[in-house]
Amino acid sequence: MSETEPIHQALREQRQPLRFDIFTLFPEMLAGPFDASILKRAAAAGLIEIQIHQIRDWTHDRYRTVDDRPYGGGAGMIMMAPPITEAVESVLGSDLASARTLIMSPSGIRFTQDMASSLAGAQRIAIVCGHYEGFDERISSILLAEEVSIGDYVLTGGEIPAMVIIDAVARLAPGVISVQSIAEESHDKGLVEHPQYTRPVEFRGLTVPEVLLSGHHQQVREWRRAAAIAKQAKRDEKESGHS
Ligand code: ADE
Numbered sequence: 001m002s003e004t005e006p007i008h009q010a011l012r013e014q015r016q017p018l019r020f021d022i023f024t025l026f027p028e029m030l031a032g033p034f035d036a037s038i039l040k041r042a043a044a045a046g047l048i049e050i051q052i053h054q055i056r057d058w059t060h061d062r063y064r065t066v067d068d069r070p071y072g073g074g075a076g077m078i079m080m081a082p083p084i085t086e087a088v089e090s091v092l093g094s095d096l097a098s099a100r101t102l103i104m105s106p107s108g109i110r111f112t113q114d115m116a117s118s119l120a121g122a123q124r125i126a127i128v129c130g131h132y133e134g135f136d137e138r139i140s141s142i143l144l145a146e147e148v149s150i151g152d153y154v155l156t157g158g159e160i161p162a163m164v165i166i167d168a169v170a171r172l173a174p175g176v177i178s179v180q181s182i183a184e185e186s187h188d189k190g191l192v193e194h195p196q197y198t199r200p201v202e203f204r205g206l207t208v209p210e211v212l213l214s215g216h217h218q219q220v221r222e223w224r225r226a227a228a229i230a231k232q233a234k235r236d237e238k239e240s241g242h243s
Contacts, residue, residue, distance in 0.1 A: 015046070015047065015174060015175065016123065017043075017046050017047055017048050017049040018047065018048045018049070018120070018122070018123065018124075018125070018169075018170065018173040019048070019049045019050075019051070019123070019124045019125070020048065020049070020050045020051070020124075020125050020126075020127065020166050020169075020170070021051050021053060021088075021091050021092065021124070021125070021126045021127070022050065022051070022052045022053065022126075022127045022129065022162050022166075023053050023055050023084060023087050023088060023091075023126065023127065023128045023129065024052065024053070024054070024055065024129040024158070024159055024162070025054070025055055025056065025066060025129070025131055025157075026129075026131075026157065026159055027052045027053075027054055029157075029159040029160075030052050030159055030162070030163065031052075033163050033167075034050050034163075034166070038170075038171060038176065038177065039166075039167065039170055039171075042170060042171075042173065042175075042176045045175070047173055047174070047175050047176050048170045048173055048176070050166065051091075053087060053091055055083050055084055055087050056083070057087070058082075058083040058084075058086045058087040058090070059083045060082075065080070066079060066080060066083050066084075067079050067080060067131075067132050068080055070133070074133075075133065076132055076133030076134075077132040077133060078132060078133055078134055078135065078136055079130045079131075079132060079134065079135045079136060079139070080136055081135075081136040081138045081139050081142070084128055084135070084139050084143075085138075085139055085142050085143060088101060088126050088128065088143050088145075089143075091126070092124065092126055095123070095124050096143075098123065098124070099122065099123070099124040099125060099126055100119055100122045100124070100125045100126070100146065101125075101126040101127075101128070101143045101144065101145040101146070102125065102126065102127045102128065102145060102146050102147075102148045102165065103127075103128045103130070103135060103139065103140055103145045103146070103147045103148070103158075104127065104128065104129050104130060104148060104149075104150075104157075104158025104159075104161040104162055104165075105130065105134065105135065105147045105148070105149060105158070106149050106152070106153070106154045106155070107134075107147065107149065108146070108147030108148040108149040109146065109147065109148060109149065110148075110149055110150075110151070110152075111148050111149065111150045111151075111161075111164070111165055111168075113168070115148070116165070116168040116169050116172055117172055119165070119169045120169050120170075120172035120173050120174075125169065126143075126145075127158075127162045127165065127166070128145065128158070129157055129158030129159045129161070129162050130157065130158050131156065131157040131158075148161070148165065149161070150164050150165065191228050191229065191232050192228060192231050192232050192235060193228065194223075194224035194225070194227045194228040194231070195227050195231060197209070197212060201213070209223065211223045
């Protein structure tokens with residue numbers, strides 16, 4: 001069965017799509033990535049819906065101002081509270097209380113596969129992308145938003161983090177990919193996925209482990225588990241050398 005086969009089944013079941021609303025100053029950055037592959041098909045099948053909103057549409061001055069200098073001094077500009085707060089409130093309407101609202105920030109809590117699973121259970125997710133030095137703290141207080149980081153590095157803005165989160169969450173939305181693919185994948189059970197091989201059996205002198213060709217399901221399972229543990233240990237060792 002192909003990874004995307006459940007899409008057709010879900011089409012018939014007429015589920016409510018998992019809806020994402022992205023708030024950004026650069027809608028053009030988000031135009032391409034959702035229009036290909038699995039996410040495109042998931043949207044066409046009504047399993048997910050992605051809407052992009054320009055934060056400047058909720059400004060009230062002729063310059064469409066969205067940022068200002070920090071009170072107390074310091075470098076850089078801060079995203080102002082009124083445009084973002086009003087944008088999210090007006091787009092989400094009565095869904096505001098039940099939706100998950102995320103603010104992309106390098107100082108947020110770290111995005112993980114567990115968080116992706118938890119978000120996939122939501123009906124609606126709002127994602128606020130910032131630029132500049134940060135957000136007025138009142139935005140997250142008023143919107144009851146969660147600040148989320150995709151990793152300990154600083155990007156120029158929240159659009160790429162938003163794409164990462166939507167991709168990871170959307171593929172877990174009911175019907176997007178097969179339940180078996182999700183069950184077998186990396187990072188569940190705290191272990192990376194075992195090494196995989198496909199044809200040809202020999203390539204540049206490297207051969208596929210004999211046991212995978214043997215047809216012994218139990219032995220294959222044991223080999224895969226041991227290989228995953230070894231791969232995880234190697235990864236942990238490399239990672240600790242970089243910290
Ligand atoms: N904005 C800038 N860097 C970021 C990061 N690492 N995660 C989320 N949002 C960000």
